[in-house]
Structure formats: structure tokens, C-alpha cells
Amino acid sequence: MSTAPLVCPTCNSAHIVKNGKIHNGKQNFKCRECGRQFVQDPQNKIINEATKTLIDKLLLEKIPLAGIARVVGVSEPWLQNSVNEKYQNLPRPSGTYKLKKGRLTIQCDEMWSFVGSKANKQWIWLALDVETREIAGVYVGERSQDGAQGLWESLPAVYRQCAVAYTDFWSAYDEIFPCKRHQSVGKDSGKTSYVERFNCTLRQRVSRLVRKTLSFSKKLENHIAAIWYFVHHYNASLPV
Structure with a gap:
């Protein structure tokens, strides 16, 4: 025939x-x-819920999207569109989930990253609650006074009102954080050790933050959302 x-x-x-x-x-x-x-x-291949759940878990590991597509047997365009939709709907809370009453102390630090090419540097500003070990604030932008302002505004109001903040000696912090509740310290003091350790965790778990990688972000929106996606998981996984 x-x-x-x-x-x-x-x-x-x-x-x-x-x-x-x-x-x-x-x-x-x-x-x-x-x-x-x-x-x-x-x-048209129907992606079942079990596969979608597996993809959600793999997004939290240091695996590029191409690797996830190979593992679960889906197309890269479908996976990219699915991830874009997930990231667009991801909330950006400006507070923590298990905030406790009492004295509040935060450790702040910045880590270098890039989007598209290494010429387009994007600094990740982080604030970590010393008591709960949760990430209380996140901002992605320049390593400048605007970046410090973005981190400050990402903090819940209660932190901005009464928390003591330990940072490195980057001058931008002095311009934004209240001087009476801000202390610049060196690494040897141990006052910023928790947030520095989280920086390491973030680089180990989010492939687009590895210094030498082919899994870097092409879009700033996805870069920021991928960081928030891991922060949500990290905060939720901490013991009560």
C-alpha cells in the first residue's frame, strides 16, 4: 500500500x-x-501530576532545565513555559512564616550573580533571622545604595522598626540602615556566619548561581523567581 x-x-x-x-x-x-x-x-503528550510534582522537586536541586527535561522525558519548550508560568505566579512575601516575639536580630550579606552574561552583574541581597534562621528579606539588583534600599524595603515592618542588623563593611548599609541598630563587623566576628553559610547553600542548590555554569539565567525575572522559589522551600523546611 x-x-x-x-x-x-x-x-x-x-x-x-x-x-x-x-x-x-x-x-x-x-x-x-x-x-x-x-x-x-x-x-500531544499529557503530563501527569506525578511528573509535575517530580519537576517541582528537581527545580530545587542543582540541575539545569535541559537536564530535568532529559530525566523526566518532557520537551524543553514545554518545561520552560511551565517554569515561566510557575515563576510568574510565585508570591514575593516580605516577611517570614514563623516570626517569633522578642528581640529580633538579622544578618545581612550580598552575593554576586549574573543574567545573560557576566557583564550583567546582579547582586543578591539577603537578610537572615538569627533566631529562626529564616530568610527575612531578599532583593536582587546592583551592589549600590539602591540595592541596600531594596533589601531594607523587603523586610517586614517589625524588622525595620526594631531589629538589630549585622552586616559587612559595605558602605551602602550605613546609608540606609538606622545607625543605632546597625553594626558593621568582619567575618572573623562570626556575626554574619549564618547568612554567609546560606550563600553557600544557595550556590550549591541553584544551578544558575554556580560561578562557572552553563545554566545561567537568560531573563532577570526568572533569575529572581528561581531564588524566591528556593527561599520559599528553605523557609518552609526549617524546624518549628
Whole structure:
């Protein structure tokens, strides 16, 4: 029995060539006339809830999106769109989940990252509650007075009103944080050891923050959301 000739679904041209295979092993074709890529008898794959739950967990590990797509057997475009939607709907709380009454002390620090290329530096400003070990504030931007202002505004009101803040000697903190409740200290003091340790955790768990990586962010929005996504998980996983 003869089969119908393969034609482009866009322009109906029969000038078709093979163009590799897609993620599930099916032959991919390309039209020489209009450039359209397609497969024969395409079938929409339904991603079940178990796979989506697994993807949520893998996003919290140091695995690039291409690696996650290979592990769970989904296409990279679908995964990227799914992650974009998840990140867009991710809340940006300006407080912690288990805030306790009493004296509040925070440790603040900044860590270097980039988006697109290393020329586009994006500094991650963090504030960590010493008592609960939760991340109380996050801001991504320049390492300048504006960055310190962004971190300050990300803190819950109760921290801005009464918390004592320990930071390094970066001058931007002096311009923003109240002088009576702000102390600049060196690493040897141990007063910023918790937030410095979290910096290490963040780099180890979020692949786009590794210093030498091919998994860097292409969009600033996703860069910020990926950090928030891990912060949500980190805060929720701390013991009560």
C-alpha cells in the first residue's frame, strides 16, 4: 500500500529533509521552503501530576532545565513555559512564616550573580533571622545604595522598626540602615556566619548561581523567581 508523500503542514511543499530527532526519539523534519520543523502524526503528550510534582522537586536541586527535561522525558519548550508560568505566579512575601516575639536580630550579606552574561552583574541581597534562621528579606539588583534600599524595603515592618542588623563593611548599609541598630563587623566576628553559610547553600542548590555554569539565567525575572522559589522551600523546611 502506497503512503502519501510527506509535505510541509504550513506551505504544503514536498521539499522536506530529516532534521534530527525530538526528545522522545521521533524523527524531526524540516521544510526547505519555509523552514517549518515538524514530526509526522504529532501527538500531544499529557503530563501527569506525578511528573509535575517530580519537576517541582528537581527545580530545587542543582540541575539545569535541559537536564530535568532529559530525566523526566518532557520537551524543553514545554518545561520552560511551565517554569515561566510557575515563576510568574510565585508570591514575593516580605516577611517570614514563623516570626517569633522578642528581640529580633538579622544578618545581612550580598552575593554576586549574573543574567545573560557576566557583564550583567546582579547582586543578591539577603537578610537572615538569627533566631529562626529564616530568610527575612531578599532583593536582587546592583551592589549600590539602591540595592541596600531594596533589601531594607523587603523586610517586614517589625524588622525595620526594631531589629538589630549585622552586616559587612559595605558602605551602602550605613546609608540606609538606622545607625543605632546597625553594626558593621568582619567575618572573623562570626556575626554574619549564618547568612554567609546560606550563600553557600544557595550556590550549591541553584544551578544558575554556580560561578562557572552553563545554566545561567537568560531573563532577570526568572533569575529572581528561581531564588524566591528556593527561599520559599528553605523557609518552609526549617524546624518549628
